[in-house]
Amino acid sequence: MKTEKENKEILTLENVSYRYSDADKNDYVLRNINYSFELGKIYAIKGKSGSGKTTLLSLISGLETKYEGNIEYNGKSLKKMDLDLYRNTYIGIVFQSYNLLPHLTASENIILSMEISKVKVKDKKKKALELMKKVGLSECFEHRRVLKLSGGEQQRIAIARSMSYHPLVLLADEPTGNLDKETEDEILNIFKELAHKENKCVIIVTHSKNVCDNADVVYELKKNKIEKHELSEK
Template identity: 40%
Template sequence: MLKVENLNKTFHTRAGDIHAVQNVTFSADNGEMVAIVGASGSGKSTLLALLGLLDAPDQGSIDLDGVELANLDAGGRTKYRSHQVGFVFQQFNLIPNLSARENVLLPLEYARWPKADRVRRADEMLALVGLTGEKSERRPTRLSGGEQQRVAIARAFAAKPQLILADEPTGSLDKSTGQKIVEILRSAASTEGATVLVVTHDEKIAQQADRRLEIDDGVLSEVA
């Protein structure tokens, strides 16, 4: 379970302080899919960076299954990220010179999975997102946008993280493909028992989530 309390992040710029995240408090259960919607510059990406341990908050608490993450140092954040956090990006961000399977193997290597289990787990995740056989050997450039995002989802879930952070996962896809990707995300969350936070500005995508949160000027609120 993810519990976030009074999370704050301020950027100090020449133009003045920007309070990107202000007193954010919410929680999400394992297997739950939560949508976070907001306009551009509302603080969505900063919130995701804090929850993904890519950045450290100025203040507040991030509790994941009873472990406090907000005060971890850089090394601790890297270690925890490799084991407990998965990312899905709008631009997929697959490594171009690696095959689909090799991309999925990466987080397993960083999470120090036993070598004997890595390929089996990678193939299992690729099968979960509907990529099997010859396609798993292809490099990203030889896959469609939807297929690349499926690989990205497989990669995000591969190391069995507790938290999946998806930043506009359908932003680069057509509506039909985007719909399928959300279904896959939802299904994977349920199957793997992970909490999925989806940042999106697409209302239809947001409506498919179990819950919907809205962020505006760094302030998060629950939408009924």
């Protein structure tokens, strides 16, 4: 049985439509999307290339603001929020390209995002090492520059960084796109722990059937519409 806390809606999209500024008047990438995301669940968003998945994530993360409809985080409209604070503190974002700073070390990348965030962390270095351990990277990676990490290792650092200030929502764009099945499973286990043990809301854009099979809810962006496939209740 679920507790009220576990079911809490954290993000809601109400009649959200969006078209890029240079598109034709009726050329909407996203049209009338209504949905809510709850804490404690993993959501997979799939859809053909060009169906608007990354666009949807950029709206949810407050990077695109000229949409129609309403997006609320914890009951508050993004239109009324300080979006820098929202991005640096309330949500974690894992970009497909990782967006790590290549000349900094693995741990410096994590510490930097704690510094940018408003969340207070006593010993940032210790916290960075704990996070690295959590995503399966030993201390020997601490001083390694990002330039010298493999794709899968960079992916783990990007996830560790996005969690460093304890956001309730984690958004990830194709986080396992370039990984083998075994590494993908390891990354999925990190997401499962975050959603099912730490009660976070994890939203993953993906083409991977394995990721969809492991999600609690799968959405498909199709013909400018979001379709929901609730796979299982855990």
